[in-house]
Amino acid sequence: MDSQQIGEAYRQRHWRFLADLQKKAGMEFVVGRREGSHIWNVENSRRLLDCGNSGGVHSLGHCNPEIRQLIAESLETLDAGMWVMPTEEALAFQDTVNRADSPIPDCRTVLTLSASDAMDATIMWSFRVTGRKKVLAFKHGYHGHSGFAALATGSEAEGLLSHYSLPGDYSLFFEDYGDLDAIERTIDASCAAIIMEPMNYETFEPAPDGFLEGVQALCRRHSTLLILDETRSGLGRSGRLWMSGFYDIQPDIIISGKGLGGGYYPVGALIARSDIYDLCMNSGHWGYMASLAGSPIGARIAMKVLDIVRRPELVANVHLLERDLTTLFLALSANFPDLYRPAWVRGGIAALGLQDAQFASMIQLELFRRGVLCHSTSLITPSVVKFFPCLTSTPSIVEELGGALEDCAQSFRKQERVSTS
Ligand SMILES: Cc1ncc(COP(=O)(O)O)c(C=O)c1O
Structure with a gap:
């Protein structure tokens, strides 16, 4: 099929909005x-x-030859793995993140299927850690399309809450990125977590001086978790491994994804303070699981990406x-x-x-x-x-x-x- 036929078929029987958006x-x-x-x-x-x-997603260039070769080699001996059995690669990934100077000292990681998936798990974790049920986020941000992640996406443009008629009781938003007073006015004892990128989602402006530090202080004061979404800003994109590294902060959880799969593979990660990890992963039988998450191939790719972006x-x-x-x-x-x-x-x-x-x-x-x-x-x-x-x-x-x-x-x-x- 040529471009026009594929676009038309998309319009007929796939995601019409996307085809129409391109055409318009x-x-x-x-x-x-x-x-x-x-x-x-x-x-x-x-x-x-x-x-x-x-x-x-393609931060390392489309069809990066090093990642391609790693996948080709991995396919000879590995597959999606078996979630019922421990894998060495998942442990190696944890060690790699820890060695890579994570802004969270002594962290533990979970490999997920995507950043949305990691955000979903993170929001559930924040409810478990704090016993609270609300998340506070930048109104014009976006943190993923899956269930709980959608609670933190509030703009009219993205429109997830209204589109799916999601319950609004779990979300709080602040209007202007960088406005600490607005957060101070909004945060309360029901707030499990503040979720934000280290930059303004819409304008790309990096967090102004003192803003993230101020947010962290508010989080500590209200016993609220600080979750930094580094899905876009992480993995070397800002000139440092994590953009949070520019600021004097220690988030409680960091989310990664997109480029973590080297442009080839669906991989996300949730990087958490080890005590949070222990509470959420090791104090009951559920913590995070998906049959295909943490596959050895995905773990190998994620490690290679971390290696390349730190060179x-x-x-x-x-x-x-x-x-x-x-x-x-x-x-x-x-x-x-x-x-x-x-x-x-x-x-x-x-x-x-x-x-x-x-x-x-x-x-x-x-x-x-x-x-x-x-x-x-x-x-x-x-x-x-x-x-x-x-x-x-x-x-x-x-x-x-x-x-x-x-x-x-x-x-x-x-x-x-x-x-x-
Ligand atoms: C800041 C941010 N967080 C999370 C996500 C969700 O990533 P994914 O769609 O790969 O799950 C996105 C996607 O655009 C994003 O921009």
Whole structure:
């Protein structure tokens, strides 16, 4: 089938919303070949620079050869494992996380099927640890689609609570990321956990100085757990292994996923303080289980990912990306001040400011036409266009992105001139 037929079949009998979304945006694309920082359509007639990479699923580049080789070797001797029997790989994964300077000293981990799955288990754990039944989260965040995870996703745009008519009694939200007072006003003795990313989900702005430290202090004061969702920001994305490493905090639980599977395999992880782990995993017969979770193949891949993202050359590459993207965004803002303005770059988490929210949908489409898939644009203020390039990208991708952004600005200017003349 060609791209059009697949899109149409999706519309007929699969996820219509997705097909319609692409069509409405003028961004229809079905992936065929994929390699490194680029994807091609099934006709092999169009190439896109992937600066979205599904929020970090492909952080190590599409079809990473090292991961591919590891999987090929593992398939010779391993399978999904047997949950009724201990596996050495699950223990090795715990040791790897502990050796990797986790922000939670003396932590224990559980391998899960996905970040959503890890978040589900984490919320149940927070209820068990505290005996409370509410979670507090950033209103415009997203932490997964499965049952309990959905309780922490509150924006109109994501709309999980209202879409499924989920019980609202378990969720509390704060409106502005960085607003400690709002959290202080909202947190109470019913709050089992605060769940947040170390950056603003919608705008990519890193947590402002003192914010996470302040949240932690509030959590300690109210005996509430601090759960950091590092599904997107972790695994080297920020320039450090965990973005929480930039702050003076010790979360109680960290969630990982997406890129943990090396772009090939469904793996998530819940990394917890060891006393929480013991209470939740070892004080009854249930803690976490899924027949296919913690498979030895998944564990091996996750360990390899942790190994790759801690290599000095990968870390240096992320710093180089940060430097080059920062320089690029400053130059674009200086050259096209009517369209762009600086926002922020932290490692491979990059946001370019837009002078007007009306430019957002236009810029996404214009970039797509010029061969760049951006992550998304912000649905809240400030208006930004966001990029999540592969961490293995060579500096040439910054030139490629810069060319497309400049070209967009030139054509935007031309259109402005036409419409005002
Ligand atoms: C911050 C964050 N947490 C959790 C998730 C859930 O990840 P998954 O869909 O892989 O389960 C996502 C997915 O986009 C996410 O962005």
